[in-house]
Amino acid sequence: MSVLEARAVSFTYPDGTRALAEVSVAVEHGEIVAVLGPSGAGKSTLFKCFAGLERPTAGQVVVEGTDLATLRGKALRLAQHRIGLVFQEFHLVGRASVLSNVLVGRLATANPVTSLVHWMSRADRTVAVELLTRVGLSEQVRKRADSLSGGQRQRVAVARALSQQPELLLADEPVANLDPVLAAGVIDDIVRMVREEGLTAVLNLHDVTLARRVAQRIVGMREGRVMFDLPVAEVTDAILADLYANEGLAADAAAREEVAA
Amino acid sequence: MTATQEKTPREAPAQASGEHADRAAVRREEIDRLARLRRPSWGTIAGAVGIVALLGWSSSSTGFNAPALIAGGPHIADFVSRMFPPNLEELPVAIELMIETLGIAITGTVFGVLLAVPLALLASRNIFPQPWIRDTARVVINVVRAIPELMWALLFVSAVGLGAFAGTLAIMVGTTFGVARLFADIFETADMRAWDAAAATGARKSQRVTWVLLPQQLPTMASYTLLVLDGNVRAASLLGLVGAGGIGMELNQQLRLFEYGSVMTIVLVVLVVVMSLDFVSSYVRKRFV
Numbered sequence A: 001m002s003v004l005e006a007r008a009v010s011f012t013y014p015d016g017t018r019a020l021a022e023v024s025v026a027v028e029h030g031e032i033v034a035v036l037g038p039s040g041a042g043k044s045t046l047f048k049c050f051a052g053l054e055r056p057t058a059g060q061v062v063v064e065g066t067d068l069a070t071l072r073g074k075a076l077r078l079a080q081h082r083i084g085l086v087f088q089e090f091h092l093v094g095r096a097s098v099l100s101n102v103l104v105g106r107l108a109t110a111n112p113v114t115s116l117v118h119w120m121s122r123a124d125r126t127v128a129v130e131l132l133t134r135v136g137l138s139e140q141v142r143k144r145a146d147s148l149s150g151g152q153r154q155r156v157a158v159a160r161a162l163s164q165q166p167e168l169l170l171a172d173e174p175v176a177n178l179d180p181v182l183a184a185g186v187i188d189d190i191v192r193m194v195r196e197e198g199l200t201a202v203l204n205l206h207d208v209t210l211a212r213r214v215a216q217r218i219v220g221m222r223e224g225r226v227m228f229d230l231p232v233a234e235v236t237d238a239i240l241a242d243l244y245a246n247e248g249l250a251a252d253a254a255a256r257e258e259v260a261a
Numbered sequence B: 001m002t003a004t005q006e007k008t009p010r011e012a013p014a015q016a017s018g019e020h021a022d023r024a025a026v027r028r029e030e031i032d033r034l035a036r037l038r039r040p041s042w043g044t045i046a047g048a049v050g051i052v053a054l055l056g057w058s059s060s061s062t063g064f065n066a067p068a069l070i071a072g073g074p075h076i077a078d079f080v081s082r083m084f085p086p087n088l089e090e091l092p093v094a095i096e097l098m099i100e101t102l103g104i105a106i107t108g109t110v111f112g113v114l115l116a117v118p119l120a121l122l123a124s125r126n127i128f129p130q131p132w133i134r135d136t137a138r139v140v141i142n143v144v145r146a147i148p149e150l151m152w153a154l155l156f157v158s159a160v161g162l163g164a165f166a167g168t169l170a171i172m173v174g175t176t177f178g179v180a181r182l183f184a185d186i187f188e189t190a191d192m193r194a195w196d197a198a199a200a201t202g203a204r205k206s207q208r209v210t211w212v213l214l215p216q217q218l219p220t221m222a223s224y225t226l227l228v229l230d231g232n233v234r235a236a237s238l239l240g241l242v243g244a245g246g247i248g249m250e251l252n253q254q255l256r257l258f259e260y261g262s263v264m265t266i267v268l269v270v271l272v273v274v275m276s277l278d279f280v281s282s283y284v285r286k287r288f289v
Helices: A043-051 A073-081 A098-109 A122-134 A150-163 A180-197 A208-214 A237-243 A249-260 B002-006 B012-035 B042-061 B066-082 B088-122 B131-145 B149-160 B164-188 B193-200 B205-242 B247-256 B260-288
Strands: A004-012 A018-027 A032-036 A058-063 A083-086 A168-172 A200-204 A217-222 A225-231
Touching: A004 A043, A018 A043, A018 A058, A018 A225, A032 A043, A032 A180, A032 A208, A043 A058, A043 A083, A043 A168, A043 A200, A073 A083, A073 A098, A083 A150, A083 B193, A098 A122, A098 A150, A098 B193, A098 B205, A122 A150, A122 A180, A150 A180, A168 A180, A180 A200, A180 A208, A217 A237, A225 A237, B066 B260, B088 B131, B088 B164, B088 B205, B088 B247, B088 B260, B131 B164, B149 B164, B149 B205, B164 B205, B193 B205, B205 B247, B205 B260, B247 B260
Parallel strands: A032 A200, A032 A217, A083 A168, A168 A200
Antiparallel strands: A004 A018, A004 A058, A217 A225
16 A cells, blocks of 8 residues: 555646646655656645645545545544655744754644643653754754754754654655755755655655655656656656756756766 | 838938937926926815814814913912922832732733733634634624723722722733734734644644744734733723722822822822833843844
8 A cells, every 4th residue: 555645636726727637646655756847847736735735626645545635633633643744944933942843743642731831741852852863953952943054944844744753754845945065965864864764755856966866766747747757767867858848957957967977 | 100110220220319309308298297296186185174173173172272271371380389399208108009000010911911812812813714703802802992991990899899909800801802902913923834834743723822823922922011011000000090909099099188299209109110111121122022
């Protein structure tokens, strides 16, 4: 059984923009999949549908055998708890401490009353601090999140997602706001943690080099459709050039490949 | 227009300079037109007349007249002069009652603000998207907020009797509904990205309030609370007029006894406390935001 499956998912925004047209993708347990494509390809919309943040206009998103759209209340919350999310703009509470931001990922299973006054169990706190240590932020645990650099903030967000002890990690352009050197470091950290935890991950990326480096499989999207879905070894420069054709990005992507090689 | 469109490339320069002069003239005309003084629109004139009429009506209904004010000048001077020197024997009483006044204001503000938070959450569209919840909360807040604190004081004096407790309740109710409105507006302008991310982890709404919303908004809320405390000290100084405790009761009594020296002492104590509070709160607020 696939961990995550999109079955002929279509999505049309209220203004009539068709973002996804019958997208079908299946992600198996333990896979790391990169989704590539020019801006406007529908990657972010697919991420939202996978995460349950948007409901497909047609088709189904099935996570661990369950269609999120059929769930309500507590069942929905617990299903969402099984999916860790990482966003392009971090989405942290800037004024709160790094630790408190990570503990947010433990709230769904914490005591609903005592957690209101930030009273979290020793076990929860240990999970959070341990994850922060593993992403190299043991010195920053008590600092305010908005005092950190961009790369550090995204690591906090990754720790928050992993503190949910999820089955699946979804990331939407997690390093688009970071400079290339930092970006590679953050992506490597994400992938290392995903492997260590034995998770399944789907990463939306815009950087072909990064995608090739970390993913086992690449899904190419364009204009709301899946153009290709191949193991990374089979994704040739020609296929990528085709994906970005007329976007002025093909040259960019090729150039970056040369530099990397 | 058709002529210019049909022109051949060779003719173009000659025509262009003529066209240039034409365009410059048009532009000058346009500048002149825009720079001219504009006649006020009929709407503006009507508005101005309306405001003058309103002022005339309201001043006549209050019996406002300048000659009486000027004629009364000596009386005012006499009244003020009799307030000097301040009666220092009154000082211990004034200080004691000012402390009670501060107690009323602080207790009322703290409990009022605590009660305002849940009410404000109900009135925030981004926390409770259901229109019936938000609209009901907003209507309740706006109706209760329209009742002045002095009226609440009168109501509570008849409910719980004369004294500081009635005053504290009056301040508390006034604060709850006044501040709920402010807090609701603060919550509605919050950045919801971290809130949405927390929702996606499966955290409950109540948990998202204490872990995301409140930490983000606390400095702004604290700043408004200090501002409200300022106002509440002033309000609490007057509550004594209706028997709801504080320094106002003593002020009223001394006025009736024509003890203007004592009145001056009381006024000075209020002045010093309100001004220092204002100073401290604006200093602290600057550090918050």
